[in-house]
Amino acid sequence: MELESERIAFLNLGRFPAVFSVEEAGWFFQFHPDAIGWLVAAGHLPALGTVSLADDHKRFARDVLVQLRSDREWMDRATAIVYSHRKTDSKQANDA
Amino acid sequence: MLPARKQFLDLLTAPGRLRAQEVEWRLGMSRQELQVVTSIEHIEEVRNSLPKERRHQVLSGQTRLKPLGNPSHAAEKFFLETEITQLEGDLMWLDKAVRTGRLHLRLKKARLKGKTKLNEEKTEIANTITGGESADLGTGI
Numbered sequence: 092m093e094l095e096s097e098r099i100a101f102l103n104l105g106r107f108p109a110v111f112s113v114e115e116a117g118w119f120f121q122f123h124p125d126a127i128g129w130l131v132a133a134g135h136l137p138a139l140g141t142v143s144l145a146d147d148h149k150r151f152a153r154d155v156l157v158q159l160r161s162d163r164e165w166m167d168r169a170t171a172i173v174y175s176h177r178k179t180d181s182k183q184a185n186d187a
Numbered sequence: 188m189l190p191a192r193k194q195f196l197d198l199l200t201a202p203g204r205l206r207a208q209e210v211e212w213r214l215g216m217s218r219q220e221l222q223v224v225t226s227i228e229h230i231e232e233v234r235n236s237l238p239k240e241r242r243h244q245v246l247s248g249q250t251r252l253k254p255l256g257n258p259s260h261a262a263e264k265f266f267l268e269t270e271i272t273q274l275e276g277d278l279m280w281l282d283k284a285v286r287t288g289r290l291h292l293r294l295k296k297a298r299l300k301g302k303t304k305l306n307e308e309k310t311e312i313a314n315t316i317t318g319g320e321s322a323d324l325g326t327g328i
Contacts, residue, residue: 099198160269
């Protein structure tokens with residue numbers, strides 16, 4: 092519940108910070124934070140600086156995210172990447 | 188109004204992807220209406236029930252509301268927030284969407300009525316047959 096109120100407080104900011112965390116990027120697009128990691132790993136979402144894929148402290152430029160937010164093609168592909176990850180995950184869980 | 192709905196509609200910035208429930212809140216539609224305006228099958232059903240000269244009054248496969256990322260039937264669907272914002276101000280699209288939803292509901296009701304009528308007729312026929320058989324059995328033949 093605390094996370095939900097943090098998310099609402101973030102989306103109600105009059106001005107967003109120049110750099111977003113993984114969690115904030117997730118709130119901004121409505122993706123789970125794990126999905127943000129998948130998008131970076133797939134090379135679909137550019138992170139700032141040099142980050143290892145296991146790095147939980149990835150940062151993202153606000154201006155890039157603002158542009159991507161209204162890009163239908165980008166969002167279509169991003170959502171498809173997340174669907175396919177979920178599918179693979181549930182298949183692996185069923186196989187195990 | 189639900190507190191969650193008010194909280195969502197009051198957001199200064201909505202998330203880039205919206206869930207079906209949030210689209211319903213934004214467009215003032217019911218779950219059934221949203222299902223119709225996103226489904227090619229439902230839209231085609233409505234279009235096929237209309238004479239050709241009236242089909243421009245309803246949505247088409249091109250103008251339907253498309254979810255993001257080609258989801259499977261059972262998957263949770265998401266929609267692009269900027270597209271929903273555009274549609275909110277598109278009176279022509281809203282008019283077609285409402286009309287399509289209403290016509291689909293009317294078709295569904297007519298189908299149910301037809302089914303009930305058909306079921307009633309079937310029951311009546313079945314009763315007649317059963318009645319006839321009992322009558323035959325009753326005569327000891």
